[in-house]
Amino acid sequence: MADYEDDRMNEYDDEEEYGQNDRDDEGSRKKKGKGRAEEDDEDQEEGNPGRYGGDDDEEEEEEEEEEEDVGPKGAKRRKHRHKRSAVSRFIDLEAEVSDEDEEEEEEDDDAGAFIDTFDDDDAAEDISRRHHAMLDSRRQFEEEDKSPEQIARDLSKRYGGRAALRYTGDLNDVPQRLLMPSVHDPSLWQVRVKAGRERDIIFSLMRKSIDMEYTAHPLSILSAFQRDSLPGMIYVEARSAKQVQQAVQGLVGVYISRGIQLVPIEEMASLLTIKKQEQTVQEGTWVRIKRGKYAGDLAQVMDVTENGEDVGLRFVPRIDLTPRDENAMDVTKKRKKAIVVPGSARPPQKLFNFEEVTKIWGRKSVHHKRGNIYIFQNDTYRDGFIEKDFKISALGLEDVNPTLDEISQFMRKQEGMEQVVDLSIIAEASKKAAIGVLQPGDHIEVFEGEQTGVHGIVEEINGDIVTITAMGTDIEGQKVDLQARSVKKRFKPGDHVKVMTGQNAGETGLVFSVTDTVVTFISDMTMQEVSVFPKDLREAAEVGSSTNTVGNYELHDLVQLDAQTVGVIFKTERDSFRVLDQNGQVRLVQPHQISMRRDSSRAIATDSEGHELRVNDSVKEVDGEARKGRVLHTHQSFFAFLHNRDITENGGVFVTRARSLVSQAPKSNTAFKAPAADLSKMNPALAQPGGGMVGSGAMGRGPRDRHIGLTVTVVKGPNKGYVGRIKDTNGNIARVELLSGNKVISIDKEKLRKMLPDGKLESLDHRAPWGAPPGGYPSSMGPPSGGRTPFGGSSKTPNPYAVGDGRTPAWNAASRTPNPYADNSGKTPAWNASSRTPNPYADSGKTPAWSASSRTPNPYAQSGSGGGGGSGWGGATPGRNQTWGGATPGRSAWGNDADTWGSWNSAPTPAAQTPGFGMGQTPADSAPTPGAMQTPAAVWGSGGGYSSAATPGVSSGYPQTPGPSSDDPAAPSLEKDWLFDSAIMPYHHRIKVEVEGTKSAHYYGGEFEGRRGRITAGTKVPAGFEQTCTVLFEIGDARSFPTRFLAPVHPTETQEEILVAGGTHKGKIMVVRERDDDLFTVSTKEMPGQVWEIRKEYLVSLYDEQL
Amino acid sequence: MATIPAQARSKQLRACLLCSIIQVPADFRKNGCPNCEEILQLKGNPERIANCTTTFFEGVISVIDPDSSWVARWQRTSKYARGMYAVRVKGRIPEDIEADLENRGIRYRQRDQTDQD
Structure with missing residues (x-):
């Protein structure tokens, strides 16, 4: 009509x-x-x-x-x-x-x-x-x-x-292909413009052409357009570039100088047809709200308007149940809005509760509609959820990655009702996301395509294609190539798995239920059920949570929560801890809430029979539940934190009174059984192993961070350039008092550099590198027994404490006071280790930072002034004076005490240095010795404490070889990821590697053990995933192989070409000139005259280039 | 000649679902759609404007000489008024209009480039 x-x-x-x-x-x-x-x-x-x-x-x-x-x-x-x-x-x-x-x-x-x-x-x-x-x-x-x-x-x-023109559906019947441009059509010209101004320029061009239409020089362009997906460009349709230039002349934001490029005729159509990845929303999909109060919140799509602009969402509301002022409820809407100013803490997510809301906002504020529907502040709430319309542009549709927790929030309310939330939707997304998480050895199943249902083990991954060995069907044993996105990981009850990503990352456990979309396992750590998506899981042999350490605290640490409360970490989560405090309460604690770690390794309590109760004792409760356990920590000689694997609650950690415990094993030191009031124990002078009660004034102080007091410069962030002094540290956060502005800021230690007196900057943890000059190195490797004998050369003498006897006269002088070290050294193997610590610093001729102890105030300064002590040392070994004194000033403080007992007392924290040291009844005693801060204290604590000694060079090599067994502490070894070091990567195709360790790991039954080959491809994968690379074996084919089984082949012959894979010459190709056991003399091909000595471990054989 | 919106970056800009012309709602209300008014009847009808135009479009073309422009021909707007057009418009015209077009023997092409034949 x-x-x-x-x-x-x-x-x-x-x-x-x-x-x-x-x-x-x-x-x-x-x-x-x-x-x-x-x-x-x-x-x-x-x-x-x-x-x-x-x-x-x-x-x-x-x-x-x-x-x-x-x-x-x-x-x-x-x-x-x-x-x-x-x-x-x-x-x-x-x-x-x-x-x-x-x-x-x-x-x-x-x-x-x-x-x-x-x-x-x-x-x-x-x-x-x-x-x-x-x-x-x-x-x-x-x-x-x-x-x-x-x-x-x-x-x-x-x-x-x-009235309007008649609508004819212009050209609608012409197929698009007939509209393709021909040579007779005008051309398109690409013009560079300022990004973000494209649209304005297009509009300007239109207006300009209208304005100029009836002038002497009308624009002769035909059209111009812009695409959002092509930022910084516009396209102008004209017959010649000159016309384009004329048209855009004078427009702001057009970069004519960057040229006007002709678009090839075949590309013209695609400029108009390209489109962004279509983002479609359907009912039921999950989205994230981008802005506003609900920014980042997960929401479910309820409906979509016909034009796709608005989306009805359902999500968990954030109702402010603590409006700032009482007036809030009856003032205008505008005022109310002002309450939720950005920046103010937004209310937590909580389902709408009629009673709660009316209690706070008044009954009138909520309008009740039928059923479970309420209107509150113009929003509709149904079944506790808010239902609200959003513009699609205000929603994030990609990478929604809803977590199971978030989704279960939606599920909760719907139990008993129809299951509206369909896990398969998320599972669908997670399947697609699984491409990046497959690794060789994974057990997978095909869920779509022709091969649906086939399962097998991933052999190889090549881009999007995975090769699997099929299992369990008639094609058993065959290798099948599959699209990575159509496979999912497969688990069965009984598998031991590890969570790779997400909130539970690091958790391991035994699978007991597998549904289509969710795998549920019992955590090894907490014995609790954990449900995760298969994509986040891997089969793993290892037990225990790898996330035992968060910040500077780790599992089973005794930590100070506030002045009155201490607790033991019994579970580490991704960025928080569960802590059982002394009152038996469980707290969820963030690292920053912990004021410090307490060391109770030398703390002693008394059990019900008056015996000493120490860490690691195996004890039993005499009353109550008669629980057994191992003592983790004691606190104030009163509380004892015990651990028992058999108890599931709180990860097996519980707290009890020391007085109600009894040792399970006969005590070795019953001989020392003595009334608690034995005064001899109180006498520092009579201190002996197992004795020593000290009323330490320093009680309650944790190990002091040796960074405290340093003068530092901020090198990053808004305070960059400021100089200040570290007042306090907590984890890796330092509180720095700025010299200017009299301000104290909290800042990451990473952003600080130590400022040397000469104005040079140095990393806080800077030390001399482990790898002393090659050549000089091995000689430092001598057995520690040598003590300070000339053997090691003056600068390299291992710690004298290691051996009590054969000391220099200066030492003998020290024997006037009971030497706690002597006591200790016998008992704690760690001590031996520690005795080696100074070793690297022995080279500290190189590390002025250390020897310049005068820079660090208080204890060191004093130790420096106690020159007498120093000289005492000097008597011992001439070289010592510089090295010792410099390396660990704490030590020289000892020397000091050795000299003059009297001056000892004047030491900054004398209590700490009482003989209690050896047996320390006060947990704090070890802390305040200045030396302790340097390194030894950390060593005494435990092997684990070692790393806190903050001597990076050391800690990397050290913890793996604790105790006396590490005869060769400086033995170099390649870093774990040496293969992917940027200096090594270029030589992948030549590096000779050998398969090692597959037998013990039962990787392919050790089939590949001992095979050699070169690497043909390999890239670094994100942390948490197994590193693999493709290896071309000398015998057999190329295949992808986990790098952990790949060991470098070390050279055996002279004249062999090798790659230096570690140390100072890392990444250089050299030739072996001579070998002496593990030490190789190498030089570059070009300069045979210049030789270095490098340890075997750093050298890797190479294949010939052309092979 | 269509009205050229004053503000290029206005969030209000709406594109006609049928001919993809871009105008501000006020212009649609005042003058209707310069090309499809006869069938869409947008003039003075905000509800209709809401149904037949959308803010959900991408790419802007200024069609200066529709008759000889290839771009306009490719976009099937070469018989239309000069003005600003969208490259892609998301959405479909209401069913009744679609049926109307069908009755006239006019093939309705969505402006979202889904049917490129």
Whole structure:
């Protein structure tokens, strides 16, 4: 029917007088009638199908009835209606003249016949009138549709000739390929513009072309466009570059200087057809809200509007249940809004609870609708969730990665009701994301495509293709290539797994249930059920959580929570701890909430029989539940933290009173059984192994960070350049008092550099590198027994403490006081280790930082001033003086004490240095000795404490070889990831590697053990995943292999070409000139004269280049 | 000649679902769609404007000479008024309009480049 609109318009044009009567109802009706009549005729002429004229009368009456409801009518109109009218259904279009009416009616009928669908209102209406039975529902529908038509008709009437052009669907039938550009078409030119201004420039070009249209120099460009996916560019359609230049001349943000490039004709169409990755939302999918109060929150799509702009979401509300002021509830909405200013803490996620909300906001604030639906502050809450419409642009649709926790929040409410949340949706996403997490050896299953259901073990991964060895089907044993995205990891109950990512990362356990989408296992650590997605899991042999360390604290550490409370960490989570405090309460603690770690390794408590109770004793409760356990820590000689693997609660850690414990084994030191009041124990002078109660003034102080007091410069962040002094540290955060501004800031230690007196900067943990000069190195490797004998050369003498005897006279002098070290050295193997610590510093001729102890205030300074002590040392071995004193000033403090017992007391923290040291009843005693801060204290603590000694060079090599067994502490070994060191990577294709350790790991039953080959491909994978690379074996094929089984092949022959894989010459290719056991003399090919000595461990054989 | 929106980056800009012309809602209300007014009847009808135009479009073309421009021909807007057009418009016109087009024998092509034949 729209066909005749055009014609009608033309007529209106002619009938000028009607146009003038626009405002006059009467006139317009007339016009309407007339116009329509004529159109009608036309239609007939065009041979339109038949009409329904015959039914007119019947219809009329029905219509009259209807008319009464429709609207106000004048008397005239009423009268007319009695005569006859189909027209009357056009409330405001009624014509006065009956013959016109007739015509109009005919027209209507006509139209009805010719347009057979319901959206021709008039016709449909006619039909509906005739079928009275169907009337109601149908008519309603039609009348809704009718209104725009009607309005349009009014409008076209009113604005006569100005009505719209006829819509023809221009070119819609032409296939797109016929529209491809040809050489005759104008060209497209790419113009560089300022990113972000593309659209403005396109608009400017339009306006400019309009403005210039009738000037002497109109723009001759034809069009210009911009695509969001092509930032920084616009495309202008013109016949020549000059025209483009002329057009864009003078526009802000156009970089004409960067040239105007012609777009090749074949690329023109693609510029207009490229599209961004389509982001579609469907009902049920998960999205994240990008902005506002709910930023980052997960939401579920409830519905999507037809045009896809708005999305109805359902999510957990954040209702402010603690409005700032009481007025908040009755002030204007504006004020309320102001309460939720960005930056203010946003309320926590919590399901809507009618009682809670009304209690705080008042009953009136919540409007209750039927069922479980409430309206509060203009938001709808259903079943506790908020339902709200969002623009799709305000939502994040990619990388939503909902966690199981978040989803279970949605599930919770729906138990018992239909399961609206479909885990498969997330699982779907997670399957797709699984490509990056597959590794050789994974057990996988195919979930889509032809091979659905096939499962097997991943052999190799090559881009998107995984090769698996099929299992369990008729193609058992065959290798199958599959798309990585159509496989998922497969687990079965009984598998031992490890969580690779997410909140539970590092957790291991035994799988006991596997559903389609979720694997549930019992954690080895907590004995609790953990549910995760298969993609986050790996099969793993290792037991225990690898995340035992968070910050500087680790599992089973005794930590100080506040002045009154200490606790033991019994579970580490990704970035928090579970701590059992002395009162038996479990707390969730963030690392920053811990003020420090307590060391109770030398703390002693008394058990129920008066025996000493020490860490690691195996004890039993005498009362209560008679729990057994191993003592982890004692606190204030009163509380004992015990650990028992068999207890599932709190990871097996529990707290009890020391007095209620009894040793399970006969005590070795019963001989020392003595009343607690044995005064001899109180006498430091009489201190002996197992004795010593010290009323230490320093009680409660933890190991002091040796960085405290350092003068540092901030090298990163907003305070960069400021100089200050470290006042305090906690973990890797230091509180620095700035010299300027008198301000104390908390800052990551990473961002600090030690400032030397000469103004040079140095990393806080800077030490001389382990690898002393090659050549000189081995000689430092001598057995420690040598003590300070000339053997090692002055600078390299191992610690004298290691051996009590054979000391220099200076030492003997020291024997006046019981030497705690001597006591200790026998007992704690760690001590031996520690005795070696100074070794690296022995070279500390190189590390001025250390020897310049005067820079660090207090204890060291004092030790420095205690020159007598130093000289005492000097007596021992001439070289010592510099090395010792410099390396560990704490030591020289000892020397000091050796000399003059009296001056000892004046030492900064004398209590610490009491003989209690050996047996320390106070947990703190070890701490305050200045020396302790340097290194030894850390060593005494435990092997683990070692790393806190913060001597990077040492700690890397050390912990692996604790105790006396590490005869060769400086034995170099390649770093774990040496293969992927940037210096090594370029030589991958030449490096000779050997498979090692597969037998013990049962990797392919050790089939590959001992094979040699070169690496053909390998890239570094993110932490947490197993590093693999492709190895081309000398015998057999290339295959991907875990790098942990790949060991370097060390050279055996002279003249062999080798790669230095570690040490100072890392990454250089050299030739073996000479060998002496493990020490090789090497030089570069070019300069045979210049030789270095490098240990075997650092050298890797190479294949010939061409091979 | 369509009305050129004053603000290029206005969030209000709406593209016609049928011809992809870009205007501000006020212009749609005042003058309707310069190309499809006859069928969409947008003038003075905010509800209709909401249904038949969308803010969900990408890429802006200034069509300066529709008749000889290849871009306009490719976009099937070469018979339309000069003005700003969107490259892609997401969404479909309401069903009744679609049926209307069908009745006229006009093939409806979505403006989101899904049917490229």
